[in-house]
Amino acid sequence: MPKTIIERSETQFLQVINEKGEADASLMPSLGEADFKRFFETMLLARAFNNRALSLQREGRIGTYASIWGQEASQIGSALAFSDEDWLFPSFRESGVLVARGYPMWMLYRYWAGDERGMQAPPGFNIFPMSVPVGTQIPHATGAAWAMKLKGHKKVAAVYFGDGGSSKGDFHEGLNFAGVFKAPCVFLCQNNQWAISVPRSRQTAARTIAQKGYAYGMEGIQVDGNDIAAVYKVVKEAVDKGRSGGGPTLIECFTYRLDDHTTSDDASRYRTDEEVEAWKAKEPLIRLRLYMEKQGWWTKEYEDAAAKKAQEAVDADIKKAESVAAPDPADIIKYTYKDLTDRQKKEIKEFGWGS
Amino acid sequence: MGKLNIVQAINQALQQEMEKDTDVIVMGEDVAKDGGVFRVTQGLLDKFGAERVIDTPLSELGIIGTAVGLAAYGFKPVAEIQFMGFTYAGVEQLFSHASRIRSRSRGRFSCPMVVRTPYGIGIKPPELHSESSEALFAHMPGLKVVIPSNPYNAKGLLVSAIRDPDPVLFMEASRLYRSIKSEVPEELYSIPLGKANIYQEGAEITVVAWGTMLHRAAEASEDFDCEIIDLQTIRPFDEETVVNSVKKTGRLVVVHEAPRTGGFGAEIAALVAEEAFGYLKAPVVRVTAPDAVVPMARLEDHYMPSQDMIKKAFQKVMQY
Numbered sequence: 001m002p003k004t005i006i007e008r009s010e011t012q013f014l015q016v017i018n019e020k021g022e023a024d025a026s027l028m029p030s031l032g033e034a035d036f037k038r039f040f041e042t043m044l045l046a047r048a049f050n051n052r053a054l055s056l057q058r059e060g061r062i063g064t065y066a067s068i069w070g071q072e073a074s075q076i077g078s079a080l081a082f083s084d085e086d087w088l089f090p091s092f093r094e095s096g097v098l099v100a101r102g103y104p105m106w107m108l109y110r111y112w113a114g115d116e117r118g119m120q121a122p123p124g125f126n127i128f129p130m131s132v133p134v135g136t137q138i139p140h141a142t143g144a145a146w147a148m149k150l151k152g153h154k155k156v157a158a159v160y161f162g163d164g165g166s167s168k169g170d171f172h173e174g175l176n177f178a179g180v181f182k183a184p185c186v187f188l189c190q191n192n193q194w195a196i197s198v199p200r201s202r203q204t205a206a207r208t209i210a211q212k213g214y215a216y217g218m219e220g221i222q223v224d225g226n227d228i229a230a231v232y233k234v235v236k237e238a239v240d241k242g243r244s245g246g247g248p249t250l251i252e253c254f255t256y257r258l259d260d261h262t263t264s265d266d267a268s269r270y271r272t273d274e275e276v277e278a279w280k281a282k283e284p285l286i287r288l289r290l291y292m293e294k295q296g297w298w299t300k301e302y303e304d305a306a307a308k309k310a311q312e313a314v315d316a317d318i319k320k321a322e323s324v325a326a327p328d329p330a331d332i333i334k335y336t337y338k339d340l341t342d343r344q345k346k347e348i349k350e351f352g353w354g355s
Numbered sequence: 356m357g358k359l360n361i362v363q364a365i366n367q368a369l370q371q372e373m374e375k376d377t378d379v380i381v382m383g384e385d386v387a388k389d390g391g392v393f394r395v396t397q398g399l400l401d402k403f404g405a406e407r408v409i410d411t412p413l414s415e416l417g418i419i420g421t422a423v424g425l426a427a428y429g430f431k432p433v434a435e436i437q438f439m440g441f442t443y444a445g446v447e448q449l450f451s452h453a454s455r456i457r458s459r460s461r462g463r464f465s466c467p468m469v470v471r472t473p474y475g476i477g478i479k480p481p482e483l484h485s486e487s488s489e490a491l492f493a494h495m496p497g498l499k500v501v502i503p504s505n506p507y508n509a510k511g512l513l514v515s516a517i518r519d520p521d522p523v524l525f526m527e528a529s530r531l532y533r534s535i536k537s538e539v540p541e542e543l544y545s546i547p548l549g550k551a552n553i554y555q556e557g558a559e560i561t562v563v564a565w566g567t568m569l570h571r572a573a574e575a576s577e578d579f580d581c582e583i584i585d586l587q588t589i590r591p592f593d594e595e596t597v598v599n600s601v602k603k604t605g606r607l608v609v610v611h612e613a614p615r616t617g618g619f620g621a622e623i624a625a626l627v628a629e630e631a632f633g634y635l636k637a638p639v640v641r642v643t644a645p646d647a648v649v650p651m652a653r654l655e656d657h658y659m660p661s662q663d664m665i666k667k668a669f670q671k672v673m674q675y
Contacts, residue, residue: 087428089424116458116459116460116461117461119459119460119461119463120460120461120462120463121460121463121464128427128456128460128464129456129459129460129464131452133447133451136420136447136448136451136452137452138420139416139417139419139420139421139423139424139448140420140421140423140424140427140452141424142417142420142421142424143420143421143422143423143424143425143426143427143428144424144425144427144428145424146421146424146425147424147425147428147429147430148428150380150406150430151428151429157424169416170416170420173412173414173416173417173420174417174420174421176412176414176417177411177412177414177417177421180411180412331461335457335458335461335462336457336458336496336497337457337497337499337520337521338457338465338520338521341549341591342549342591342594342595343591343594
C-alpha cells in the first residue's frame, strides 16, 4: 500500500510595516496616532532605561545586566497587548516588557543592583519575578493559564523566553500541557538569534521556532519582531483568542540582540560586525519613526521632547532606587516559608539580624 | 472510626479536603480513571470530576512546573509522582521555583502545593522505584518534607500538608501502603507539621526513625528500653523532642533506609552533638543503607537495614 499524507502544516510570517516604514493597510490593526505615539514614547522610555542600566553597570552602581537593545518592538508591542489582569512570566531580558506595563523602574534598578525587593511586584501587577534559569518559567505560565480556565476567568497568561529557551525540556512540557488542556497561554519566543555565543541554527534544525506549535496542537506564527504593529497585532489576536476559549498560541518574534548577551559578555568573540551593522539598520525604532513620519505624526521636536521626558523619568527613578534604604538582612530568611521555623528563629539570633 | 490502611487513609484525606476546599485539585499520571498506580486516588474522579482530578501527560517536569503556576494563581494542587525516582525530572522546578518563589518575590507570590510520591524499598519493582531521597529535598530551604508511618498520621499529616501555605513533599512508604491497618477517625483532623510523635516511651535509648524504618526499629527494640521517636516531618524537624529525649536517655540511634553519607541521620546526630553533648553516655550510631545505589528486587532485602543490624546498634550503645 502506498504511503499517504495524513497531515500537513503551514507556518505564517507577518510583517505590517516594512523596513522603509511603508505599511500594508490591509494588515494594519485598528491603531491610530495616539496608539503609535504611545508605542514610540514607550520605546524611548525602555531605551532610556536600558542605556542608563548599561552605564550604571559600568560605573559599578548595578550588577550584571541583560540589555534589550534591538528587541524593543517585540517587548513593547507585546506588553501593550495585555491587560492588567493578565499574568506575565518574563525572563531576565524583559526589562522593556516591565517598563511598558508600568512596573516601577526604580524597582527594576534595585533588582539589577542585587536587591530582591525589586521583584516584589506591587499590588495590581501580576508579574512573576524574572526567571534566571532559561526556559524554566514556561510551565508556570501554562499552569496559571490553566488555572484561569478552570476558574472561568477571562484572562490569559503569557511567558517570554528566547530561542535558547526553546531547546529546554520545559518548553516541550509547558507547551504540551497547554495544548492538551487548551490553556489560554501566549508563548512569546523572543528569537534574537543568539543564546550567548550559540546561533539559532544550533538550537533547532527546524526552519522556524513558530512551527513547533503545530506539533503541540496550537497555532504557531512568526512575526517580524522589529515591526511593532505586527507584534501588537499578533499578540492581541492571541490574547483575544485565549480569552474567548480558543487556547494557546506560540508566537516567534524574529528579532536581534544588538548588544552583548549581558554586560559580562563580549559578542565580538563569536559574531561579525557586518552582521550586527546589518541588523542595526533594521532596528525597530528607526522603522517606527519612518512610518510615523510618513503619517505626519513624527517631528524632530516631538521626539526630542519625548526623549527628554523619558530621560527625566529614568533619572528620577534612579535617584529613587539609590535612595532606598538597604534591605534588612533578616529579609534573607524571613520569606523562606510563610512562618519562620524554630531553627530559623535561632539562626536570626546567631547572625545578629535582630528585629 | 474504622480500620484503614494507608492507601485508604490518604484517599479519605484527599476526599475530605476536596469536599471542604474547592481549590484542592489532584493531578498526575493515571490518577483519574485508573485511580493511581497504587489506587490511592481511586474514586476521586467520579466524585469530583475531570476538572479536579486530572490525568496529565506523562511529564513529571510538566506536572510539577504547571502546579507552580496553578498554585501561584490560587489552586492547591496535590500532584502525584508515581515513584520517588521520577521526581528527579521535576527537581529543578521544585528547587529553583516552588521552594523559592516566596523568597524571590519577597512574599508577593507563594506556592501552596503538595507533591505526593511513594518511596522506599519493599515492593520488588523495576529500577528507580525504590528511592529514599528525603535528605536531598530536606536540604532545600523553602520545601517541607513529610513522611507518615501509619494510616492515622498519613491522614492527619496530609491534611496539614494540603493546608500548608508552602510546598510540601509528601513521601509515602510503598511497603507500608497496605501492610498495616489502624484506627482512623472518620472526621477530618490534622496533625501539625514539624512535630514528632513519641511512638513508644523508654528510658535508655532514643531511637529516631520515620516511615518503614520506624516499624523495623520498633520490632528490633523488644529486648531494650527504647524511646522511639517517629519524626513524621523531616523538614522542619522537631528538634526539641529529639534533644529532650536524648537528655533523658543519654543514647541515640538513628535508623533510615537512605544511604548514609549526607543522609538525614547526619543532621540529627549533629544536632544532638551540639545540643546534648554533655548528656551522651555513648557514641551516636546511625543504622542506614550503604553508600550505594538502591538494588533491584533480588538484592533489595540486603540493602535495607535489618532488624539484626538495628539490634547490634542497640547493643553497642548499651555497652557504655
